[in-house]
Amino acid sequence: MDIKTLIREVPDFPKPGISFKDITTLLRDAKGFDYTIQCLAEKCADLSPDFIAGMESRGFIFGAALATKLGAGFVPVRKPGKLPAAVHAIEYELEYGRDRLEVHQDALYPPGSKVLMVDDLIATGGTAGATAELIQQAGGTLVGCAFVIELVDLKGREKLPSVPIISLVQYEGD
Numbered sequence: 001m002d003i004k005t006l007i008r009e010v011p012d013f014p015k016p017g018i019s020f021k022d023i024t025t026l027l028r029d030a031k032g033f034d035y036t037i038q039c040l041a042e043k044c045a046d047l048s049p050d051f052i053a054g055m056e057s058r059g060f061i062f063g064a065a066l067a068t069k070l071g072a073g074f075v076p077v078r079k080p081g082k083l084p085a086a087v088h089a090i091e092y093e094l095e096y097g098r099d100r101l102e103v104h105q106d107a108l109y110p111p112g113s114k115v116l117m118v119d120d121l122i123a124t125g126g127t128a129g130a131t132a133e134l135i136q137q138a139g140g141t142l143v144g145c146a147f148v149i150e151l152v153d154l155k156g157r158e159k160l161p162s163v164p165i166i167s168l169v170q171y172e173g174d
């Protein structure tokens with residue numbers, strides 16, 4: 001099965017010049033979604049994570065499904081003000097302005113737990129780099145990063161620590 005054929009490319013969304021990779025067409029395909037999670041599970045099983053940390057919001061979809069396959073817990077990394085208990089937070093640069101991500105302070109207990117980060121897509125690596133720092137701040141040990149899609153030319157993986165970085169589908173020239 002070719003996962004790329006299930007991803008819809010929407011030109012000029014959310015603004016001119018961006019080719020948006022729409023994963024809703026993959027998610028609605030029962031066999032395609034299942035196959036995607038199976039591929040991620042095969043490539044990540046050796047990392048034996050205790051937790052999957054998924055970034056809001058598309059990282060929740062792939063991360064939670066992968067967690068059940070790998071027998072790991074799922075930890076949401078959320079936008080500001082969504083988590084109810086005490087949080088660790090990190091601010092990071094966006095193209096315009098700054099953004100902030102939060103995780104519960106007690107989410108990665110016990111300290112040193114092995115954490116696999118999961119998101120739908122890595123572009124510039126700003127979100128993933130910030131999440132890596134947040135995981136460390138929360139006492140977790142990052143053992144890998146997994147993405148369905150990688151926009152290779154944006155070199156996002158260079159913003160990540162030296163752990164295994166897995167992507168299932170790559171785009172060049174975006």
Ligand code: AMP
Pocket residue numbers: 018019020021022055058119120121122123124125126127128156
């Ligand atoms: P970045 O921080 O630049 O690596 O951007 C990663 C986040 O932005 C991911 O959570 C993606 O869901 C989203 N994103 C960035 N670029 C695209 C794109 N071309 N198509 C779809 N989602 C994108």
